[in-house]
Amino acid sequence: MLRHVLVPLDGSRLAAVAVPYAATLARALDARLSLLGDVEPLPEFTRLPSATARESDERQISVGTAYLESVAAPLRARGRAVTTVIRHGNPGAEITAYAEEAGCDLIVMGTHGRTGIERVRMGSVAQHVVRNAIVPTLVVPPSKAEASAGEAAITGVTVTLDGSALAEGALPLATRIATALSAPLTLLRVIPSLTYLATAGWEAGYSAYYPMTEGMEREEEQAIEGYLAGVATGLRAPGLEVRTRWLRSVTNRAEDVIAAFLAERPTGIAIMASHGRGGVLRWALGSTTEGVLDQAPCPILIVRAGVIGDTDPLSTGAAPHAAGDAPG
Helix, strand or coil: CCCEEEEECCCCHHHHCHHHHHHHHHHHHCCEEEEEEEECCCCHHHCCCHHHHHHHHHHHHHHHHHHHHHHHHHHHHCCCCEEEEEEECCHHHHHHHHHHHCCCCEEEEECCCCCCCCHHHHCHHHHHHHHHCCCCEEEECHHHCCCCCCCCCCCCEEEEECCCHHHHCCHHHHHHHHHHHCCCEEEEEEEECCCEEEECCCCCCCEEEECCCHHHHHHHHHHHHHHHHHHHHHHCECCECEEEEEEEECCCCHHHHHHHHHHCCCCCEEEEEECCCCCCCCCCCCCHHHHHHHHCCCCEEEEECCCCCCCCCCCCCCCCCCHHHCCC
16 A cells, blocks of 8 residues: 655755655555655765764754754645654665665655756666665656645656556556546557568578558557557546557657657656666666656656555556567
8 A cells, every 4th residue: 555655855956846746645645754864974084083073963963854844844734644754874775775664655756867867967866766666766857846835736647558567567556546646547558660570581590670561550559459448448447537548659769759748748647667676677668767767757656566566455456468468
């Protein structure tokens, strides 16, 4: 269940963009909030006397606590249960550790990047959390820095699918959030185009690329329409509107198509699945997830494969489709 939302804050405006989204989700899900600050130890090379170092640490704790309490006050005034916590250590590691220790169900955080997860610009803290956190993480882009100090409007939820059970692992969470927000849920599938790979008969081991014909494209589209309709049927329930949408990628870059789709819906959020079993592993959808995080103007919720699944109480009971149910 989604009952505990964690919001890491470092006192900056870019980190604070997460608060309105966390407030909206906490209200809709009736969840409590934890606001987490971090005090990093002074580098050893400073060689400050222990008393001076201790005073610096205490000062940071005092300032950090006061800031967190100033953020918590209006949230509490609106009826939310809010806890403020200060940790010591590497921020990224402390965020992921606290999320696990405190039983958090969702992390909502801003980035310090100007274009989302663009390598270093995203900041090492956000990168560490996105790649290593066990719980789903909602990444709020810097473009939302002018968001209301109260709650953010979330008018729709989009979940990206590629025909695999891995991507469908995000559906229970997407369904729960869309239902709680009374927002429509859109199932989005991007169809790669341009070429068709076939084995040539000249000699063993040779293969060639052939352009897809209009008939082949339409056949593929009909299969994907059927796939999306089947998934939607398994999700529909009272109080939940489920829409389906497929788009053909003329550039052969799915992330560009997804980002353009989301750009038309800046007040929504998107949900994507990733392997997430370690920082060095690539995204489940290849570079697509990174590309979307790079470009999308709306928050992106990353769900680690296997964290939310059929056994989760949020599940609608619809069994995942096999990867072969639709062309990939």
